[in-house]
Amino acid sequence: MAPSPTGPLHIGTARTTLFNYLFARKNGGKFILRIEDTDKERSTKEFEQNILDGLSWLGLSYDELFRQSERTDIYVSYVKKMIENGSAFISKEEVKKEGDRPEVVRFRNPSKKIKFNDLVRGEVEFDTTELGDFVIAKSPEEPLYHLAVVVDDHEMGVTHVIRGEDHISNTPRQILIQEAIGAERPVYAHLPLILDSERKKLSKRKHGEAVWLDTYKKQNILPQALLNYLALLGWNPGTEQEIFSLDELIKSFSIEKIQKGGAIFDTKKLDWVNKEHVKLLPPKEQLELVARDYDSTLLPLDRLKIAWKDTSIEETKNHLLHVLNIMSNKEDMMEYAEKWGRGNVLWPLRYALSGKEKSPDPFTLIAILGIEESKKRVARAIELLK
């Protein structure tokens, strides 16, 4: 996996990492994390840390970690070799914009057709003529992405490259460089992209926070739930199972079941997957999650939803008034509820406390909110019924 630390961990990067992880673990391979920070202007340590933290939160552990910024010497030796054997050359350039160099290193493009077999898409063919003699280094000491990637894959013995479909057009030029330095060609698999509701690639510019992993972390989405949902975006197990642990994903994973078309990110389904994972948690942890959810939120109450079935508003109000007394005097709530009908008493109580038709039971809510806050909320509901 090869993220670039030019921004916080992107949700798409998280999914690509997951697929790489699953594939490696499934096949007993090694999972390498390579920080692609050859762009000194845009890469920062903070973003790198954010990516590392995000992966650890997700529980995606890697076997080795590299930074391209620490491997410049290796790339430089390759650039020099390539210039010597004529597969690259120093080219005089017109300076068009700020930062442009008068001289760069270009790849001598043999301009031929490149065919490769993609594990997801089958045979793909490009004519590389249109690529021209593309730039592989700003100077012999400053290698660029394509060169660094190919050298690293070669040096690290990378056998499988699983990445987003937006990289598919980068593949032919990387293959060209491989052939020039005598590197073996890895197996490629290009994943379908994650799309927004308008079927456009999820981008930081258009979608802001929705693309950062941290956003979902803040929303109390469980890491295992996010992983589960991400796996289902563009992949299916071939069975009707939908809820998976990471280990189960590893067991069921197969690259043949990856979808070709892009998939829209649906937060509703994410929420459902998350809910299913919450149910799997021990009761104590569930309670902690609930607490985080209900502490601060005060939802608007709907007058019509407070009353249970066809109980009258008047009756419901009386029950709530009693409930308020019971809370103040610490009397037995269940005794009262049994007497007047559990639904008649407990439903409006729970609704008054949570503001939701579906929520934990009222006793749990009182425990979370505290007696004072609970009383305040019940009083609020009574006020509404006047």
Add this chain to the structure above:
RNA sequence: GGCCCUAUCGUCUAUCGGUUAGGACACAAGCUUUUCAAGCUUGGAAGCAGGGUUCGACUCCCUGUAGGGUCACCA
């Protein structure tokens, strides 16, 4: 625009030539006195179009259409 990729319910998807085209999310309606972010029942909802190939195409081929990706001295 060139090149590349893609095309089944609103969404995620199953189907690998013969199915009443299945499931899940979401939605709608209902049931359940409700310690229920539960469960259950029911419902609506799909093969982009046109040509082939074939006894038979959602499935294979071609064309069109639509959508997407990519075209840096970023990655």
